[in-house]
Every structure is written in structure tokens, then in C-alpha cells.
Amino acid sequence: MSSNQTPTVWKFGGASLADQGQLRAVAKRIADAYRGGRRMVVVLSAMGKWTDELLSLARGVSSISQPRELDTLLSVGEPVSCALVAMAVTELGVPAVSLTGSQAGMHTDRRYGDARLGAIRPQRIITELAAGKVVLVAGFQGTAANGDTTTLGRGGSDLSAVALAAALGAPECEIFTDVPAVFTADPHVVRGSRRIGTLRHEQMLEMADAGARVLQSRSVELALSQGVDIHVRSSFTDEDGTWVRRSPEKHGGAGDAVIAVAHRDREPLYALSEAGNPAATLAQHGLTVVGMAPVGNEIRFTTAQDVTPGAVVSVLGEKVTVRNEMGSVSVVGAAVTDTSRMLSRILTTLGAAGVKIELVTTRPWRVTVHVETKVVADVARLLHEELVLARAVTQGLAPRVPSAPVAAAVRGNR
Template identity: 55%
Template structure:
């Protein structure tokens, strides 16, 4: 598989005619010893049915947050290399304990760190990009009949340092390993039963989706839906991996995230997949500076320029995912002053083909206007319309837009309740 802009070059080595099952278990799925034992039982049962099993594990529960808290108690700005070395410990604990649980069940498992599993990254500590996967040790362990447990969220740079892949990076680890191992599917076990048309904690009648297209899921993830890391979906698109997201704690069918052929011009091609949101979306205003200078300054801090709105005094812009302190520091470094509005959130309607259906944007803005919710900034992509609103009305905006679009839009993709 060749190098591409979405992720790692994966070396596909075929060890057997049947690719192994590739599973990923999130932090809540391995939060304590009882849940680790349940994960071990699931893996052993699958192996005894005749399949090889490769499982990518996150750190237990909130242990990554606890490690980060320890770091920032020690230093206000811990060196990123050392922060990666610390944060990578959580996943190592998970795979070692799970391996012990497998042994107690009478089977054999091998725990591997990201570097041991052949995961290579660039040297950007804290948010490294996957470069290459050479899963030689995984194939060797599978050939010996072992269940292979791999730490998610981490790899090794060309300098031999441990790197981490950013929040949710275990999703990217899992999809990339599936591609490297010749699998066409990756199963993600988490604490939610499916992808919903909106966050069910906000919208009581949000509906689980039986399936969703890769491109729609990427738009949902980038707009704030926390069920999958956006980079993992990019990898799935690039390498043709279908993702099955399901609960660790039930037998519900979950949601398939996969490549589906769109109808040429039919309405079903451009329906509304869902409504996503973020409670905090920072808007910056800079004076007497051009867009290029801002973009360069942010890039030097590893941040990307988002939406830009020039005006007579300068420009307003967003920097999705960037720490406001980093953005302010980047502009200070080039002598530019910036005002920061952090009292905003974002709500997005995801619908492929918005450029062909301007009525989606019109209905979005009309619904907000009729409810007295003022849009502070509106942006569109080929797959979604996003509106910045005051943070305190984000929930209201999500419920309003879900009621506006979802009842008649999702069609057969919604799984019937019960």
C-alpha cells in the first residue's frame, strides 16, 4: 500500500489466507479488572472459533487524564517528548493486564507496544502522524497461535522516541493495523451502542443509525461527534476499511461505517445524516495582518487555519482543535494582537451534496432565526453547514435542527427501536 495524504504506508504481509479479526477496545471497555476479564473472554471465544485475533487497547478508564494531570502538576509546560513517554504508559498497563487475563482462561496472548508492533510515526510529539506499519511481530505471534494485544495511541519516531497520536488516537491505530494486516473490517468496541443522528444526551429522540457512509462520519466527527477520531475515518477511506462500531456491554447491532455507492442524482444520496455540535469554538479577531501570515504562524505551532472572514480592520478566523493559548502565542510571536471570543459553540447539519441542495443551508438559518438564535458565523463544506452560536444556546440549536431535518430525512438507515 503506497504512501498517501491520509495516513501511513502499511506493509501488507499475508501470513494466512484469512486475515485476523482486528478489534479495538476503548477506555471504558477496559476500565477495571472485571471489564478487562470480559474483554479477554470475548477474545478467547473468537480465537477458539478459529479466527486470529489482534486487539488494540486504550488506557483504562480515565488513566490518561490522570497521567496528564500528574505531568502538569510537575510542570506548567512539560517537554512534549517526556509527556509522550508518560502518557504512553496507560495503554501498556491495559495490554499487559489483558494478556494475564487471557492466560487465566487457558489461552496465550502477547502484549506489544506500538513500537514493538511496527508502528512508525513522524516526530511530532503529542499529535504524531502515522508513517508506516510493518507488523512482523504481529504475524509471528499469530502464527504461533497467540492473541495479539497492541497498545493504541502510540508509535515510534524515526529517532526511536515514543510518540502519541492525539486524543482518540487508538481509533487510528486500529484502522491502520487492519489495513496493514490485510483485513477489510475493523471492529470498534466502545461505551455507546451506535452512531446516533445526534448526541442522545442532548436530543432524547436521537436515533441509532444502522449504517453511515465514511464521508458522512468524517463530517460528523470533524463537527464534534466524539464517537470516532476524524483521522481514523480518513484512514478507513484511504485504505478501504469498513468500521463496525458497537457497544462492549450489549449485543446490539451497532453501526457500520463504510463506503457505500451514492445514487447518481436521487434524493437518498443527499439526505441528512445527523446534527453534531461542539460547546466551545473559539473565534479570533486580528488587526493589521494578512491571512498568509496567520496561516504560517499557526502552522509553525502545529495548528491549522479554519474559517477566515476578512474585514476592513483585519480578519476573523477559527483554528479548529487548537489550544487558544497556542494561537495567541503564535500571533504574539509575529507582533500581531488578537482578541478572543470563547463564549461560542458550533452546531452542524451533516448532509453530503450541500452544494447541490442550498435549501439545507436556507432551512438551517431560517429555523435558527425563527427561534431567536443568532448565527455569529456560518461556514459550509461539501458535506455540512456549521453555525457558530452563543455557547448557552448550543443544546437548543441542536434539538431544533434535529427536529427540522431528521424525521423525514434518514429513511431506512435508521434502525427501528426494539
């Protein structure tokens, strides 16, 4: 194995590491790749639901917000995964070493719970690779300038893997997960959702921002800026999944072609009862507005996912109201710069089903409608049928599913 060979960077999520059997299966896959001549750097998440269990423990002992201590607590799961897989790989006759985020050179700012990556200094990784070892790196974590451990937000192991691929000069990063690919909608919610072979980084970023939980949005943004391709694939098979690339396959060429529908069951909707610019006001306090439009006599808006209703109310006071029982459904286009045609199709479809839309926001590649939480799943199914499957039928890709039952379900949930 050449010491100058570009490393292969893999990442395994927690669902792929849920028990000892799965840990051993991951170790065998890594060992087989190593024996095939690859220099392996593998980023791991915490096992199964470990992070959620640690969060529950924290809530059980304290009601006070302690971000630094919480990061210290939540960062312990990933090193456990790495140490166990390193042991299992070594048991198979392949040398391996586990590294924490700090040991791997992952430097961040001090934004506990949602830290931003700074310099990546992977010298230790390079040294271990040169010694012929598989390197297991704890994802989701890094270290601040003062030495504190920080975490990178939900799904942060994706970001760790992409960042290391970029720092090590790897052209791609493979993300192994419990789903076989990215689909045209959440297959657990939308019947008939289809596997997508290739996406542009911009499309995947819009899907992740809109609620698709396959990849962390910041990891896709970094991959786009650094020119790293991402391959989302199953931990349990050798089949290709979805490639996120700069130069994808064609998706039919229509300017308003729809490739996917994503949704969030809950996304607070805010309304400002007087004239003003809530985005500018909130930005002065480090809070981000992602969608805003005048509706009647008020200004309605939504915020970034890490902004809490309490933070918005503390800045804007009694003049803002919060509707918590709201969600969103987003339609992502194949090559959309003018969303007017896609918006017209969405409004026509939902209008025919009698759906009450509380806010519509548009941006390149995406149109989002905000509706009550109780109809989010049905709206996602309806838009997928009418905009994704209908297009698939015209291309001979999928059978048409009658929309009447879904439209009826929407009306029943209003």
C-alpha cells in the same frame, strides 16, 4: 486455524476496560472469537480515566511544557491494559501476548502529543499470529526514528486499530465502545437522537471533525484512503452498531437530506480587524484555519482543534481578537455537494428562534454555525428536531417532537 487467514482486528476503548470485571469480560469475548476460528489482533486503550489521571499528575508537578516527557508518561496506560487482558485471555486457556506500539511496528514522526503515523511494520504481530496467539497491541502510541515513544493524539487508539487493519490486509476494523452505535446527535444532549445503521466514510469524517466523539477523525480519514470498513458497536452486547463503509444504504436520496447534527461546546472564534488572509499567514507557521468568512468590517475564522489561541495571537498580534465563549453546531448531509438548500433551512430555523449566528461555514457534506457556548446544546436540539426528526417523520421512522419547547429554551438562553 489457517495461518493464511486474514486477521480480525478489534479495538476496545477505555470505558470498556474500566475495572477487572470489564477486563475479564473483554478477555472472554476475545477468547470466544479465537475458539470460533478467528486470528485475533486486539488494540486496547488505557483503562477508564487513566490517561486523564496521568495528565493531572503531570500538571501537578510541572507547569513547563515538556511534550517528550508527557508522551513517555501518557504511553504507559495502554501496555498495562494489554498485559492484564493477555493474562486474562491466557487464564481462559487461549495463548496470548501483549505488545507495545513499538513492538507492534508502529512508526511515527516526532510530533509529540499528536504524532503522524509513518511506516507500519507488523512483522512481530505476524510472527505471534503464526504461533497461534492472540495479539494485544497498545493503542495510541508508536516510536519515532530516534527511538522516542510518541502518542497519536486524543482517540489515537482508533487510528492504531485502523492502521493495523490496513497493514494486515483486514477489510474491516471493529471498534468496541461504551455506546451501541453512532447516533444522529449526541444522545446525552439531544432527546430523540436515533441510531444510524450505515454511513459513508465522508459523512463520519465530517461528524468526527464537527465534534462527534465516537471516532477519531484521523482514523476515519485513514480508513477512507485505505479502504477499511469500520464497525462501531457496543462492548456489552452482540448487536450490530454502525457500519462506516464506501457503499452505504440509501438515506432517502434527497440532495439536501440531513443525517446528523454534531456540536462542540467550546470552539474559539477569531476576528481579524484588517484586510488580509489569516489562513495563509497562519499556515506559514504550521497553524491550520478550517473556516473563514468576512463579516462586516472584519474577517472571522476558526482553527484546527490542536491550535491554541495563544499560538494564533503570537502570529497575528494585536490585530486579532479571540472570543473563547463560543461553540459550534454542524449539520451533516447525506449526499450534499451544493449546500445552499440545507443552509437556507438552517438559517430559517435559527432565525425563527432568534439565534444570533456569529459565523457560518460550508463545505461538502456539512454546514457549521458558530454561536455562543451557552446556546450550543439548545441549538443542536432545535436543528435535530427540525432537520433530522422532521425528515424521519416523513419517512415513518420516528415520532415528531414539538419544536416549540426547544425554540423557547434557545430564546431563554440568549
